[in-house]
Amino acid sequence: MPEISYREAVRDAMVQAMRSDPDVFIMGEDIAEMGGSMGVTQGMLQEFGSERVRNTPISEMAIVGSGIGAAIQGMRPIVEIMYQDFTTLAMEQIVNQAAKHRYMSGGQLKVPLTIRTQGGAGWSPGAQHAQQLEAWFVHVPGLKVVFPSIPIDARDLLWSSIYDDNPVLFFEHRLLYPVKGEVPEEPKSLEFGKARVHREGDDVTVVATGRLVHESLKAATELEAEGISVEVWDPRTLLPLDEESLIASVKKTSRCVVAHEAVTRMGWGAEIAAVVQEEAFDYLDAPIQRVGSKFAPLPFAPVMEQYVVPHKEDVTAAVRRTLERS
Amino acid sequence: MAPVAQNQALTREQLVGFLQEMLLIRRFEEKVEERFRAGDLAGFLHVAIGQEAIAIGVCRALEADDVIASTHRAHAHALAIGTTPNALMAELYGKVEGCSRGYGGSMHLYDLEHGLMGANAVVGGGLPAITGAALSFKLRAEPRVAVAFFGDGATNIGTFHESMNLAQLWKVPAVFVCENNGYAESTPAWQQLPIDDMSKRALAYGMHTIVVDGQDVEEVHGAALEARRYAVEGNGPVYLVANTYRLTGHYVGDPQVYRPREEIREARQTQDPLEKLRATLDVSDGDWEEMERAAVQVVEGSVEFAKNGTDPRPEDAMKNIYA
Numbered sequence: 001m002p003e004i005s006y007r008e009a010v011r012d013a014m015v016q017a018m019r020s021d022p023d024v025f026i027m028g029e030d031i032a033e034m035g036g037s038m039g040v041t042q043g044m045l046q047e048f049g050s051e052r053v054r055n056t057p058i059s060e061m062a063i064v065g066s067g068i069g070a071a072i073q074g075m076r077p078i079v080e081i082m083y084q085d086f087t088t089l090a091m092e093q094i095v096n097q098a099a100k101h102r103y104m105s106g107g108q109l110k111v112p113l114t115i116r117t118q119g120g121a122g123w124s125p126g127a128q129h130a131q132q133l134e135a136w137f138v139h140v141p142g143l144k145v146v147f148p149s150i151p152i153d154a155r156d157l158l159w160s161s162i163y164d165d166n167p168v169l170f171f172e173h174r175l176l177y178p179v180k181g182e183v184p185e186e187p188k189s190l191e192f193g194k195a196r197v198h199r200e201g202d203d204v205t206v207v208a209t210g211r212l213v214h215e216s217l218k219a220a221t222e223l224e225a226e227g228i229s230v231e232v233w234d235p236r237t238l239l240p241l242d243e244e245s246l247i248a249s250v251k252k253t254s255r256c257v258v259a260h261e262a263v264t265r266m267g268w269g270a271e272i273a274a275v276v277q278e279e280a281f282d283y284l285d286a287p288i289q290r291v292g293s294k295f296a297p298l299p300f301a302p303v304m305e306q307y308v309v310p311h312k313e314d315v316t317a318a319v320r321r322t323l324e325r326s
Numbered sequence: 327m328a329p330v331a332q333n334q335a336l337t338r339e340q341l342v343g344f345l346q347e348m349l350l351i352r353r354f355e356e357k358v359e360e361r362f363r364a365g366d367l368a369g370f371l372h373v374a375i376g377q378e379a380i381a382i383g384v385c386r387a388l389e390a391d392d393v394i395a396s397t398h399r400a401h402a403h404a405l406a407i408g409t410t411p412n413a414l415m416a417e418l419y420g421k422v423e424g425c426s427r428g429y430g431g432s433m434h435l436y437d438l439e440h441g442l443m444g445a446n447a448v449v450g451g452g453l454p455a456i457t458g459a460a461l462s463f464k465l466r467a468e469p470r471v472a473v474a475f476f477g478d479g480a481t482n483i484g485t486f487h488e489s490m491n492l493a494q495l496w497k498v499p500a501v502f503v504c505e506n507n508g509y510a511e512s513t514p515a516w517q518q519l520p521i522d523d524m525s526k527r528a529l530a531y532g533m534h535t536i537v538v539d540g541q542d543v544e545e546v547h548g549a550a551l552e553a554r555r556y557a558v559e560g561n562g563p564v565y566l567v568a569n570t571y572r573l574t575g576h577y578v579g580d581p582q583v584y585r586p587r588e589e590i591r592e593a594r595q596t597q598d599p600l601e602k603l604r605a606t607l608d609v610s611d612g613d614w615e616e617m618e619r620a621a622v623q624v625v626e627g628s629v630e631f632a633k634n635g636t637d638p639r640p641e642d643a644m645k646n647i648y649a
Contacts, residue, residue, distance in 0.1 A: 025465065051465060052465075054496075056492065057488075057491055057492060057495065059488040059491065059492060061454055061484055061485050061488045061489075062454045062457060062485070062488035062489050062491070062492040064454070065453070065454020065455050065457065065458060065485065065488075065489065066454050066455070066457045066458030066461055066489075066492060067458055068454065068455045068458055069443070069454065069455030069456055069457060069458025069459035069460070069461070069462070069472070070458040070459065070461050070462040070465075071458070072443060072455065072458075072459065073393075073458075073459050073462040073463070074462070075462050075465070075466075077458070092448060092451065092485075093451075093454060093485075096448050096451060097446075097448075097451055097452075097454075097455065101436075101444060102646055102647070102648070102649055103429055103646050103647055104426060104429055104430040104434040104436065104444070105426055105427075105429065105430065105434075105436035105438070105444065105646075106424075106426045106427025106428065106429040106430065106436070106646060107427065107429075107645065107646035107649075108426075108427075108436050108437075108438045109436070109438055109443075110649040111649075112649075141647050142647055142648070144648075165649035166648050166649050
């Protein structure tokens, strides 16, 4: 099985879809000659030409909105919003338009639009180029939200997003682009709402997304040496959510930590905590612990940035807190 | 700015047909006002009384596969593009038989079968999607156009500028129809537009622009035919400014404290597109009465149809969220 990077995996899903389906095309800022600001679309202009690999003006509303219109007409556009901070500029089109056309029409139409975007701290861009805003979109009925943490999930979940008949927000993590993993050549359609257990464990369930999956796996390895068995549970899609598997895991371990890079307050982990206490309260041996960024904008100075965002040590500490009571 | 080309002379019969359709819209809108005031209709309603010639003039210039996006003031566009009065009235009554199955309401009319890609309650909200629909027609080499209706107020919002810019850049077959009625809700042009001449809005995009008297259906129709042909032949989009008058308030029940009574009275006397066309055609009183009877019959029938429609089940609210 070939080993490819997360970046190549994202590209592979688009390339394979475009090779087999003339309805799939991509558009976004700097995606053609430059190959995208993260290099994800490199080489695609050469293979598919400028009609299907479309550089756009810096116009997030028009990028998303024209994707919506083409999707309603039966195409399967993939639009790239260069940084997820810039989804804020397209919020009206995403929230009021993409998410609601099908509903408001009484089911007459579909919006098979994929909105790819990326973010993530750790390289000191400051406050406007590295936020993790995925929780905003989980709040909107009509959208689907995908956040892969490893190459195979990036490829197959993007493939599934392209062929989903609903608007999908597809979040990539900047720091994961070079991460390598085995990815079979043939794309596989994955059902949304199915978690991946990266590591099985008995003592604590760590619910993690994106970069924090990798931090949690490192934490789990460390804790294993002390005889603490950590299960690392990755939802892969935040909306829909695999509640069944989540609850089964927590019932098994009786402890739960939620870890994401987005700020903790009102983060996606708050929803996880609510779901777990509703469905598995009697199984819990300790309060659910949350790991996330501190409630501050992302600062520039590297020492401050590292202070704000969560790391392996934060996961380890949170796991220990759940064990203090037993 | 191009002069309005008279593509082909409309026959008297065609113009009488236009008048009949405009009259239907007028009587339909008046019925909506009446039923809202009677407490039959929920929600937020905006009627297009005074702007009927734009809806008919533009939509009669379109082909069956073309699509439009409308605004919060959508009833006229829906009727003009082919949504039946029954389906429209049923939607306003929140019935399953409504054009949006009761999920949309007055500001969210959809009728894909007839090319209505959605009315939009967000000012300027539908313009990007029209650009994208037109892009799909271009990519698939389909001889279709996508038409966005919007008001002068929408030319102040970002979606207008981003859509115009992108559409012209990519030369997609779109027509942007500005219904310039001089008011953004209650706010008059002088308080919300830094320029008087709305045609200038497209100058920075280099877009082919046509300006017409929106109260003259023949002129609107001729311009729309020209715009459609220009767009579908691959020359790029067209910005069509139709100067018009909103002869009612912004919404049904609007006391219109922001404009003098005299202004409304004068506009109603001099700028009614129905009266203008009726005078041009010299329609006799007898013929007019006949046309009135036909329109009223259809409208009354639509109310009857809507009232007898099926209420959605409350739990149907959980359907159609995802495909």
